[in-house]
Amino acid sequence: MSMQKAALDIQNLVVDFSTPDGEVHAVKGVSMTITSGEIVAIVGESGSGKSQIAMSILGILASNGQASGQILFEDQDILCLPRKELNAIRGSKISIIFQEPMTSLDPLYRVGEQIMEPLRTHQGLSKGEAKKRALELMRQVQIPDPERRFKSFPNEMSGGQRQRIMIALALANDPDILIADEPTTALDVTTQAEILKLLAELNKQRGMSIIFITHDLGIVEAFAERVYVMQSGEVKEFGSTEAIFKTPKTEYTRTLLDAEPEGAKPPVEKAREIVLEAEAMDVVYGQAPRFLQKDTRFHAVKDTSLRLHKGQTIGLVGESGSGKSTLGRALLRLTESTGKIVYLGNNIDSVSLKSLKPLREELQMVFQDPYGSLSPRMTVLNIVEEGLQTHKPELTRVERQDLSLTTLEKVGLDPSVRNRFPHEFSGGQRQRIAIARAMVLQPKVVVLDEPTSALDRTVQKEVLELLRSLQSEFSLSYIFISHDLAVIKVMADYVMVMKNGKIIEEGVTQEIFESPKQDYTKSLITSSFNLKELLSEV
Amino acid sequence: MLNYAFKRILTIIPTLFAIITLTFFLMRIAPGGPFDEERPLAPAVLENIQASYGLNKPLIEQYFIYISNLLQGDMGPSFVYRDKRVHEVLAEGLPISITLGGTALLLALIIGVFLGSIAALNQNKKTDVFIVTFATFGITTPNYVIAPILTLIFALTFSILPATGWGSPSQMVLPVISLALPQIAIVTRLMRGSMLEALKSDHIRTARAYGLPMTHVVGKHAMRSALLPVLSYLGPAAAALMTGSIVIEQIFNLPGIGRYFVTSALNRDYTMVMGTVIIVATLVLVFNLIVDLLYTVLDPRVRYD
Numbered sequence: 001m002s003m004q005k006a007a008l009d010i011q012n013l014v015v016d017f018s019t020p021d022g023e024v025h026a027v028k029g030v031s032m033t034i035t036s037g038e039i040v041a042i043v044g045e046s047g048s049g050k051s052q053i054a055m056s057i058l059g060i061l062a063s064n065g066q067a068s069g070q071i072l073f074e075d076q077d078i079l080c081l082p083r084k085e086l087n088a089i090r091g092s093k094i095s096i097i098f099q100e101p102m103t104s105l106d107p108l109y110r111v112g113e114q115i116m117e118p119l120r121t122h123q124g125l126s127k128g129e130a131k132k133r134a135l136e137l138m139r140q141v142q143i144p145d146p147e148r149r150f151k152s153f154p155n156e157m158s159g160g161q162r163q164r165i166m167i168a169l170a171l172a173n174d175p176d177i178l179i180a181d182e183p184t185t186a187l188d189v190t191t192q193a194e195i196l197k198l199l200a201e202l203n204k205q206r207g208m209s210i211i212f213i214t215h216d217l218g219i220v221e222a223f224a225e226r227v228y229v230m231q232s233g234e235v236k237e238f239g240s241t242e243a244i245f246k247t248p249k250t251e252y253t254r255t256l257l258d259a260e261p262e263g264a265k266p267p268v269e270k271a272r273e274i275v276l277e278a279e280a281m282d283v284v285y286g287q288a289p290r291f292l293q294k295d296t297r298f299h300a301v302k303d304t305s306l307r308l309h310k311g312q313t314i315g316l317v318g319e320s321g322s323g324k325s326t327l328g329r330a331l332l333r334l335t336e337s338t339g340k341i342v343y344l345g346n347n348i349d350s351v352s353l354k355s356l357k358p359l360r361e362e363l364q365m366v367f368q369d370p371y372g373s374l375s376p377r378m379t380v381l382n383i384v385e386e387g388l389q390t391h392k393p394e395l396t397r398v399e400r401q402d403l404s405l406t407t408l409e410k411v412g413l414d415p416s417v418r419n420r421f422p423h424e425f426s427g428g429q430r431q432r433i434a435i436a437r438a439m440v441l442q443p444k445v446v447v448l449d450e451p452t453s454a455l456d457r458t459v460q461k462e463v464l465e466l467l468r469s470l471q472s473e474f475s476l477s478y479i480f481i482s483h484d485l486a487v488i489k490v491m492a493d494y495v496m497v498m499k500n501g502k503i504i505e506e507g508v509t510q511e512i513f514e515s516p517k518q519d520y521t522k523s524l525i526t527s528s529f530n531l532k533e534l535l536s537e538v
Numbered sequence: 539m540l541n542y543a544f545k546r547i548l549t550i551i552p553t554l555f556a557i558i559t560l561t562f563f564l565m566r567i568a569p570g571g572p573f574d575e576e577r578p579l580a581p582a583v584l585e586n587i588q589a590s591y592g593l594n595k596p597l598i599e600q601y602f603i604y605i606s607n608l609l610q611g612d613m614g615p616s617f618v619y620r621d622k623r624v625h626e627v628l629a630e631g632l633p634i635s636i637t638l639g640g641t642a643l644l645l646a647l648i649i650g651v652f653l654g655s656i657a658a659l660n661q662n663k664k665t666d667v668f669i670v671t672f673a674t675f676g677i678t679t680p681n682y683v684i685a686p687i688l689t690l691i692f693a694l695t696f697s698i699l700p701a702t703g704w705g706s707p708s709q710m711v712l713p714v715i716s717l718a719l720p721q722i723a724i725v726t727r728l729m730r731g732s733m734l735e736a737l738k739s740d741h742i743r744t745a746r747a748y749g750l751p752m753t754h755v756v757g758k759h760a761m762r763s764a765l766l767p768v769l770s771y772l773g774p775a776a777a778a779l780m781t782g783s784i785v786i787e788q789i790f791n792l793p794g795i796g797r798y799f800v801t802s803a804l805n806r807d808y809t810m811v812m813g814t815v816i817i818v819a820t821l822v823l824v825f826n827l828i829v830d831l832l833y834t835v836l837d838p839r840v841r842y843d
Binding site for chain 1: 661739740741743744745746747748749750751752754759762763836837838839
């Protein structure tokens with residue numbers, strides 16, 4: 001492998017961004033070589049500069065960015081090429097697939113048309129020829145019924161299908177190098193496995209090099225031959241995947257490897273008090289059809305029952321669109337539902353929202369996106385104390401603030417940050433603020449909706465630890481919603497698997513993971529934990 | 539889509555009817571009448587005049603007479619322009635106002651979209667600063683300032699263009715420019731903003747990453763999404779422009795309908811007010827419908843079913 005000629009040779013790449021706050025050095029003198037036909041992974045946490053390397057290769061840095069150094073491809077320095085010559089390379093010899101297939105495709109044009117564009121630009125194909133080739137490509141990336149799908153718009157497809165279209169687009173001109181920038185991060189685990197399998201096949205069949213950029217070490221271990229580990233703009237360590245995973249040389253790589261979620265939660269006794277109970281819950285979106293009208297209602301949750309004991313964590317797993325978030329919201333009556341919900345002996349499904357208010361402080365929620373769910377114009381202290389103002393009006397201002405500051409400390413934030421605004425914090429810290437906001441009211445039940453999905457693994461580990469310690473300190477009951485089985489496995493003592501709005505399997509965590517009964521559960525588990533075996537079949 | 543268009547056209551009718559009814563009665567509640575003058579008319583004379591126009595009948599009866607005439611295409615007699623029916627007066631001026639306004643709108647759309655795109659593509663460079671300065675000037679300077687200045691330069695000093703009147707194409711130039719300039723400025727600013735937004739979007743990055751030529755990236759992909767906010771502005775703007783402008787009509791001595799909007803209300807020329815309201819309301823409703831329909835053409839995510 002090392003004897004082969006380098007397909008791409010990056011020498012001392014520096015990427016700087018000029019911002020109002022001064023120069024930001026995103027990439028600080030990175031060198032790497034990619035030989036033809038190999039799969040190289042670049043791993044690192046968000047902000048490590050890994051994506052900026054990809055952007056530099058294709059000349060698509062943001063307008064305030066500047067790349068220097070050398071990127072040699074076919075004996076030319078890509079960084080010095082005029083736009084016309086660069087255009088002849090990108091999309092033709094070097095291609096890319098992005099993380100977000102929804103926003104990365106033009107929403108205003110049909111997907112078929114979008115696949116035709118690079119074909120017509122680079123190969124000068126006629127409309128008819130380009131269409132024929134586009135259909136071929138769509139077949140190759142396993143889009144069902146390509147003739148019909150050719151005319152679809154991106155918003156009419158699922159995430160996985162959109163990413164397949166993106167791959168078809170990237171493969172259109174048979175590139176030598178394919179850059180994949182977190183191509184499966186936005187996808188469900190089973191879809192992720194399929195896409196990775198497809199990429200591995202293409203690598204084998206076409207001898208195309210793949211530069212795989214990711215933060216997910218599980219994928220790297222299963223998929224890549226060599227790895228570059230990046231931290232704050234520098235390559236910390238590189239080598240064969242095996243060497244990196246078995247004998248990491250740097251402290252940082254070791255932390256990354258250790259950041260996989262650990263531990264397990266023993267099941268609670270059956271006799272424990274039931275705090276929240278739901279029976280035959282249904283959530284339907286949309287209005288009942290009028291006479292002769294088509295029924296366009298969407299049945300998000302179907303006939304679901306659940307029992308949450310004190311101190312228990314129920315893990316709710318399933319793919320996007322399976323109804324798990326809707327169920328979480330409906331349990332707290334944030335979404336209208338039918339069926340019975342009982343909280344500590346109180347029937348809360350039929351009472352008015354107003355009379356529900358006193359109970360709200362005991363039923364809290366933490367959302368996935370800590371940026372979107374914190375008001376950007378309120379200080380941290382205001383955010384945390386707001387709930388107290390509503391639910392504990394008898395507290396004086398000083399008492400309220402004291403309580404808020406203690407809570408901030410409890411979630412691992414220095415109380416001196418109280419006057420800062422959410423945008424001044426990192427993702428992990430923001431999620432801590434969101435947790436503090438819920439915990440300050442001393443709730444009994446907390447619904448955690450993908451609380452760590454937007455976080456890097458190392459940060460995720462800290463937040464999971466925090467949630468654990470809060471749970472044991474206050475004997476909290478959690479409904480933990482996640483698509484990430486690795487997290488559910490260590491956090492929940494009881495698991496419910498959702499598909500198309502229905503609970504298809506449930507049981508004690510260990511049983512579910514060790515002997516799943518449903519095929520769907522099995523495929524979820526294989527895609528999450530046995531990626532390597534799955535890809536070795538290729 | 540056709541189904542939707544048909545439905546929308548059907549809803550225009552009751553909307554117009556409601557507007558007509560409301561205006562009819564509101565107008566009568568307002569104090570004063572069409573024949574109030576500084577020196578009051580003798581009561582007998584006033585009664586005679588009112589009787590001849592049917593104003594002495596009960597209000598509700600007048601309303602039904604008006605509606606039934608309207609359905610036959612008659613907007614009634616003007617109380618101020620004697621011997622003329624309102625629809626005759628408006629029919630004379632409307633084509634002129636529509637020609638003027640339509641040309642100005644087209645000009646604003648073409649030039650504004652072009653300048654806005656150029657500014658966005660050269661963000662924070664000299665070209666951008668120049669265009670933004672021009673746009674700010676265009677928005678802040680009222681047309682009663684621009685129009686006389688243009689007349690002074692092109693008609694009086696250099697005598698290239700006529701200062702007033704209507705009939706020849708050369709007489710259109712100055713009024714159209716005066717009318718279009720603020721609109722060009724507004725469209726330029728809108729377009730610059732939405733183009734900047736579009737250029738930053740992920741799918742433009744994709745188009746660039748796939749080596750598509752710049753003309754394609756901007757002209758096909760960025761342009762289409764950038765046009766959407768401009769389109770929303772154009773609906774109401776078209777209605778406003780095509781109903782004329784009293785200022786421009788006065789300065790260039792043009793026989794459009796813009797003046798009636800002001801004079802008829804001041805004179806309590808009931809029927810004329812009704813006529814102008816019907817025209818504005820119809821134009822607003824029609825242009826909004828056109829914009830909504832165009833939206834489905836430009837943006838496939840918008841569906842009306």
